[in-house]
Amino acid sequence: MPGFYTTFEAARLLGVSLPTVVNWIEARRLKAHRTPGGHRRIAREELAAFMLRHGMPVPDELSGAAPARRKVLVVAEPGPAREGTARQLAVAGYAVEQAAPGFAAGATAARFAPDAVVLHASGPDGGESLRAFRADRELAGVPVVAVAHADWGEPLREAGCAAAVTRPLVDGALAAAVDAALRASGPAPLKIRGGRRARAKRAGDAD
Template sequence: MQQEGSTAMTDQLYTTHDISRLLQVDPSTVSKWIDRGILMAFRTPGGHRRVRSADLRTFLITHQMPVPEELGSGTVRLLAVDDERPVLDAIKRAFKPFAAQVELQTTTSGVEALLLVSEQKPHGMIIDLNMPDIDGLEVCRRIRARKQMEGVRLITMTSAHTPEVVEQSKQAGALACMAKPLDVQQVLELFRVPLALSAKR
């Protein structure tokens, strides 16, 4: 059983009624989101459903809904997957200036990435397309096949960046395909733009 405290310790927990008041929707609507697996939740020992603030924020961003001020801040959890350790080290260095906004985890294995995404429930994944154990496209397909992982944003990266590869990535369920070396600003924009759009609505 995964420790509930493995995510950011500042994560606040919300009941379905808290969320209904916050978003001004019926509590039954919130329950339906949870039942459909599009809003991540867990049950307390007493059987009550609770939603972490980070997961609620991810749900709102993914579905382009306005994010209330109390959810507007907080770190974005990313998982980077590449079989080459120097590439991951370079990504870590690139994200270091944004440590207050991004919590970055890395792995060199596509198989391990599939386990970590279930355990850690990151907001997004950056996945190398060319890996020996399981390639990036297959990682994307397997994650997209899991209803409860619908809110995780998938970004692929490759040193052989072509329109064909971009199209293959999108067909596999990726939001974008980026060229190596990774442009960190572009990655951050993929998480910030929906917030900006929501604020304008």
């Protein structure tokens, strides 16, 4: 199995035309290097990561190269804002699930075992959902990144958020905040063990 692919081979795996791959490389969306002979080569790991970032199915040929995706739970009321947040995180390479504040958030967290939570804050204290996550023994170590008004940043951090990102979201800002929060919290993902129904109830008493 090759460690590097030509642009032609990459186009085949991506299911796009050769000029499209070249355009992505020139736009620095897809990383490649040149051989001493001037030919472009794309690392197997980079190709797999690119597919994950853009929601493309990873073929079996690249499955071993695909990095494990960190999991993010987006907690917000259903609607375009939540969908947009989830889409930004998925494009950045995260595995994403969504839940409404309240019982659904607690139940989804117990099942999904997120590495981080993105919370659309309903107030400067983060609301009942944030308090429930911070009070839960199994979820207390999961970093929470709030999406909030600009003047809520400091109160939200005092309430237990790892970071607060101002809305409307600027491209890349949310993913960068989640990435920083995950690095600060350490590499090991949270493991949810037993008692899921009880934890869902505690984390789920709604905003």
